Amino acid sequence: AQSVTQPDIHITVSEGASLELRCNYSYGATPYLFWYVQSPGQGLQLLLKYFSGDTLVQGIKGFEAEFKRSQSSFNLRKPSVHWSDAAEYFCAVSTSVTYNYFFGFGTRLKVLA
């Protein structure tokens, strides 16, 4: 069965510092991987996605993520965090077989001024 694990429930960083949010997945074949961001009181917005090809993918708002098959990971990174990045971040995995989506429990990012 497919699953997604986000090991960090909360992360706090200072504005301007670098950020890495971890995501590990469990799936037998090549997964489709996504990162979404949810601002307070809002719906989810797609940051980036990986289907195939280059394992380093660029997204919106200066985010990037790297797919590492050997580690079953798809970590999200940003070189310099802005206060407006404070939000909940969700990693998700989908498959090519079924219309199904699995989300991690999310990581809440707090940014200190």
Place this chain on the structure above:
Amino acid sequence: DTAVSQTPKYLVTQMGNDKSIKCEQNLGHDTMYWYKQDSKKFLKIMFSYNNKELIINETVPNRFSPKSPDKAHLNLHINSLELGDSAVYFCASSQDYPLLGLSSYEQYFGPGTRLTVT
């Protein structure tokens, strides 16, 4: 133009009542979904519809019934509401590419409906 819209944004009701949440997408997508987000922010898929056909139906109570009058709409009807139904419900849609063997392409989410059952 709002891509995925939901109404109402807030819904407060008493136990035992029946309520509906409406969802519309103007993206021309083939598949629509309903998710429940609990107080701990966990997102669980409840239903998905593709071309008016239910594709998956997670183990949700049969008090919940999705209804899709057309490809652009997927409404959620809930009978006999219970306290545990209190949550934020999100509608989403996606475009699938069967010829490429891709499904569950990235999803576009609505703003959510916060349901409170008292």
